Amino acid sequence: MAYSQKVLDHYYNPRNVGALDKGSPDVGTGMVGAPECGDVMKLQVQVNRETGVIEDAKFKTFGCGSAIASSSLATEWLKGKTVDEALAIKNTDIVTELSLPPVKIHCSVLAEDAIKAAIADYKRKHEARQDAQAVEAR
Amino acid sequence: MKLPIYLDNHATTPLDPRVLEAMMPYFSERFGNAASRNHSFGWEAEEAVEKARKQVADVIGANAREIVLTSGATESDNLALKGVAQMYAEKGNHIITAATEHKAILDTCKRLEKEGCRVTYLPVQGDGLVDLDMLREAITDKTILVSIMYANNEIGILQPIAEIGKICKERGVLFHTDAVQAFGKVPINVVKDNIDLASISAHKIYGPKGVGALYVRRRNPRVQLTAQMDGGGHERGMRSGTLNVPGIVGLGAAAEICRTGMAEETARLRQMRDWLKDRLLSELDEVFINGSIEHRLPNNLNMSFAYVEGESLLMGINDVAVSSGSACTSATLEPSYVLKALGMGDDLAHSSIRFGIGRFNTMEELEYTADKLIEVVRRLRELSPLYELAKEGVDLTKVQWTAH
Numbered sequence: 001m002a003y004s005q006k007v008l009d010h011y012y013n014p015r016n017v018g019a020l021d022k023g024s025p026d027v028g029t030g031m032v033g034a035p036e037c038g039d040v041m042k043l044q045v046q047v048n049r050e051t052g053v054i055e056d057a058k059f060k061t062f063g064c065g066s067a068i069a070s071s072s073l074a075t076e077w078l079k080g081k082t083v084d085e086a087l088a089i090k091n092t093d094i095v096t097e098l099s100l101p102p103v104k105i106h107c108s109v110l111a112e113d114a115i116k117a118a119i120a121d122y123k124r125k126h127e128a129r130q131d132a133q134a135v136e137a138r
Numbered sequence: 139m140k141l142p143i144y145l146d147n148h149a150t151t152p153l154d155p156r157v158l159e160a161m162m163p164y165f166s167e168r169f170g171n172a173a174s175r176n177h178s179f180g181w182e183a184e185e186a187v188e189k190a191r192k193q194v195a196d197v198i199g200a201n202a203r204e205i206v207l208t209s210g211a212t213e214s215d216n217l218a219l220k221g222v223a224q225m226y227a228e229k230g231n232h233i234i235t236a237a238t239e240h241k242a243i244l245d246t247c248k249r250l251e252k253e254g255c256r257v258t259y260l261p262v263q264g265d266g267l268v269d270l271d272m273l274r275e276a277i278t279d280k281t282i283l284v285s286i287m288y289a290n291n292e293i294g295i296l297q298p299i300a301e302i303g304k305i306c307k308e309r310g311v312l313f314h315t316d317a318v319q320a321f322g323k324v325p326i327n328v329v330k331d332n333i334d335l336a337s338i339s340a341h342k343i344y345g346p347k348g349v350g351a352l353y354v355r356r357r358n359p360r361v362q363l364t365a366q367m368d369g370g371g372h373e374r375g376m377r378s379g380t381l382n383v384p385g386i387v388g389l390g391a392a393a394e395i396c397r398t399g400m401a402e403e404t405a406r407l408r409q410m411r412d413w414l415k416d417r418l419l420s421e422l423d424e425v426f427i428n429g430s431i432e433h434r435l436p437n438n439l440n441m442s443f444a445y446v447e448g449e450s451l452l453m454g455i456n457d458v459a460v461s462s463g464s465a466c467t468s469a470t471l472e473p474s475y476v477l478k479a480l481g482m483g484d485d486l487a488h489s490s491i492r493f494g495i496g497r498f499n500t501m502e503e504l505e506y507t508a509d510k511l512i513e514v515v516r517r518l519r520e521l522s523p524l525y526e527l528a529k530e531g532v533d534l535t536k537v538q539w540t541a542h
Contacts, residue, residue: 003453011453017521034539035524036484038447038464038473042523060523064449064464068521113540 003065004099010069015076018058020044025129028122032113039063039107041071043114045078045086047122049129052082059114066104070094070111083119142457143503147342147437147496148291148319149461153388154344154497160391161346164384172381173372183383190390194351197397198317198336199327206352206373207386211318214337214352215242215285217377218314221363222283222335223250226312230280234258236268237479238295239287240316242337247285256280264481265430266295274305283312288320288336292463292476292492293429294438296324303332312361318342318350322396323435324404328353334361340385344497345392349385352377407495408436410504414493415439417508422515424528428477428490439493440477442486445525446518451491454514458507463490485524485534 003011019042022029027046033039040063046056057075061068073094078086094100094108144152164186172187174180192202208214223233235247237259247257258276260268268286277284284306289296299315306313314335320326321336322343328336336353340346354376355361369378396403418425424444440463443451448464463474464487473487491511495504519525524534 011450014521019526031523032540035488035534036539038484038488040523040539042526060521060526062445062522062524063447065453067447068450 006073006098007066007069007100010072010098011065014059014068014072016056016058016072016079017060019060020046020056020058025049025125026122028118028120028125030114030117030119030121032117033063033110035062039067039110041067041110041114043071043074043111043118045083045118045122047083047126049126052084054078054081054083054086063107063110064104066098066100067107067110069098070100070107071114073097074111074115078115083122086115086119089115139500139502139506142459143499143507144459145493145495145499145503145507146459146461147494147499148294148492149494150341150347151344151496152498153346154392154395156395157345157388157391161384161388164387168383170383172383173370183381186383186387187381190386190393193390193394193397194338195353197322197326197393198333198353199329200353201356203374204328204353204356206354206376207381207389208350208352208377209348209379209382210341210350211240211316211337211339212242213377214339214350215240215316216246217352217363217366218335218337218354219243219246219250219283219285220366221376222312222314222361223253223255224364225362226282230278230282232256232258232278232280233283233285234260234273234276234281234311235285236260236262236287236297238262238266238290238293238476239285240291240318243285243287243316260286262295262479265433266290266293266428266480267430267433268297268302270298270301270305273302277305277309277311281309281311283314285314285316287316287318288326289317289324289435289438290429290476291319292474293440293480294319294435295429296320296433296435298433299326299333300331306334307332312359317353319435319438322393322400323437325400328355334359338389340389340392343392343396346385346388349382349389351389403497404436407497410495410499410501411437411439411493413501414495414504414508415441418511421508421512426486428482428486429480437495439495441491441493442477442482442489443491443515444486444489445522445528446515447488448490450518451489451511451514454518455507455510458510460494460507461492463492464488 091108170179170183172183448462477487
């Protein structure tokens with residue numbers, strides 16, 4: 001099976017590899033997949049708490065080339081989007097952009113799940129902080 | 139050095155130029171049908187076939203008349219299992235095989251189960267070897283056949299064939315071995331090892347595709363098979379169909395080269411394999427050899443590179459042809475059933491690479507492969523959340539994963 005040029009490009013030059021401080025209240029971390037399934041994605045977003053804009057995104061992925069490319073692409077797309085805009089990213093957008101064949105669609109689904117998990121983690125922290133501030137204000 | 143490098147010699151092997159040379163005349167001027175008994179064209183073809191039959195027989199200590207020529211090892215496996223099951227149906231209906239067999243055996247057994255046979259699939263031990271006590275216990279008075287491969291196609295494990303043959307002989311059960319990976323690579327003797335049936339393929343021994351053989355013992359006991367194709371009654375009635383003369387000549391020539399050069403080639407390939415193994419083990423942490431290193435084909439290496447997924451590894455060494463037990467490389471989305479049968483976790487099965495070193499590989503090619511692989515494993519581990527967690531001291535088996 002031949003890989004698309006875009007998958008090869010992300011595989012050889014992955015964007016935004018690395019880790020953000022998962023303890024930070026402005027960072028949301030999502031880890032999805034399982035080693036026994038052959039795919040684990042960790043995706044992190046750093047959000048500006050005033051504007052809700054994602055200022056930085058990082059990933060690490062254990063998986064095939066298409067899984068690496070899907071998560072690398074996701075980090076590219078996330079940067080500059082608001083949290084709500086990010087939630088609108090669909091796996092089918094990734095499939096189209098990377099020209100993924102049917103057997104690799106699960107890679108794009110995993111990337112969408114990783115985005116949702118990272119943002120859910122951020123929102124949970126954000127809301128907890130707002131609650132804490134509300135308690136302090138009283 | 140020419141790229142890409144071929145290191146997948148368990149899948150198939152390049153045709154040896156000497157084999158091609160032997161075959162060539164039989165594509166053109168020597169085109170006769172080996173079954174034509176009344177003219178020189180036929181006699182010439184028959185003579186070539188009989189020479190090849192002897193060349194094959196000589197590799198395994200058999201008689202030329204015990205070699206049934208087929209289209210390849212899948213046909214040989216089918217003929218052996220179905221042929222015995224049908225011929226000996228009155229004696230019993232039980233077959234014993236192992237979990238790590240090739241699909242040509244396992245799928246044939248599945249078919250036979252649907253047709254009323256009972257099949258025992260022996261598990262293997264952690265090193266890939268069949269437990270002989272389990273085999274002894276599995277044999278019943280209904281058992282007609284034991285089929286255990288000589289050498290495994292993924293992990294290169296050599297089964298204790300002589301011991302298995304002895305057990306089968308004592309219990310009066312026929313013994314078939316899929317010898318595809320072992321034939322011409324390690325010394326085989328069907329008499330000493332008490333083998334009754336053995337499957338052989340030409341394209342794994344630097345011969346052509348589409349031709350193989352089944353050794354069928356003629357004496358002590360005389361093994362009979364029910365033919366699976368009806369036709370002209372070729373091959374002692376066991377396998378009808380006009381003989382593929384050029385292919386058979388190629389099989390014979392390839393077998394002859396293997397037999398005469400075996401000692402030298404085995405030593406050379408083992409040395410190359412061990413160099414590759416040692417280099418990878420010394421440069422990378424968390425690398426595992428799958429299956430016994432002692433009871434193994436000299437040219438096989440199967441390793442898992444923890445925290446790195448197999449297909450992404452293959453992508454990184456795209457000018458080296460190897461194969462992976464990872465699900466992503468197969469149509470089934472299941473990691474290698476052979477590696478799983480060793481009791482290995484799916485995660486390590488996904489991280490495995492099979493190297494098959496062949497006659498035409500060079501040390502320069504192995505050096506290139508090792509360098510490239512080391513670089514890619516390191517790069518992908520930088521990308522791996524599992525490696526990161528492991529380095530933080532997290533026990534990956536305790537993590538709550540979201541299986542998908």
